[in-house]
Amino acid sequence: KNQVEQSPQSLIILEGKNCTLQCNYTVSPFSNLRWYKQDTGRGPVSLTIMTFSENTKSNGRYTATLDADTKQSSLHITASQLSDSASYICVVRALFMNYGGSQGNLIFGKGTKLSVKP
């Protein structure tokens, strides 16, 4: 069964500290993986996309990694800011082979809730 598991479920850190969020998936065949940031009460917004051939990609203070062999991804946040407080959702797209099916084969993780404290 295609699944995306995220850890930890929640995390509290002090402003200025670094943190790493984890995403493990069993989706096959794999197409790509996106990290979304969701501020409280708002819609998720894409941070970065990782394809099969990419190992690391940075977007400002956010760095995503992908190990396609172990089916793991991480999102590292450097020098955290109060505005980083949000839920971070890992979404994996399966390579669609057949017509039909829901979600365009997007499989969502349940998210990690990050709280950055002053």
Added chain:
Amino acid sequence: EAQVTQNPRYLITVTGKKLTVTCSQNMNHEYMSWYRQDPGLGLRQIYYSMNVEVTDKGDVPEGYKVSRKEKRNFPLILESPSPNQTSLYFCASTPTRFGTEAFFGQGTRLTVV
């Protein structure tokens, strides 16, 4: 500005009173979908539409209806809302069903009492 617009943002209603949550996108996307988000359960797909007049059930369709008469609009209809439909709802669109990025609306917080 490219966006997905949902209305209303907040809604409190009573059990059994039909309601519609509207969703509109201005990006000419083919693929649209509705999700509900509940604590500890993440985003779960309710219905999706691959194009005009083409809709299908997602993972949690019970108690909901949708329609896609125009490409830009994808309303979510609750014919007889119940308290277990109290949730945060999101509409999303992608260029095609193979689009790599989903664009989400701002969300509708629905409370059914």
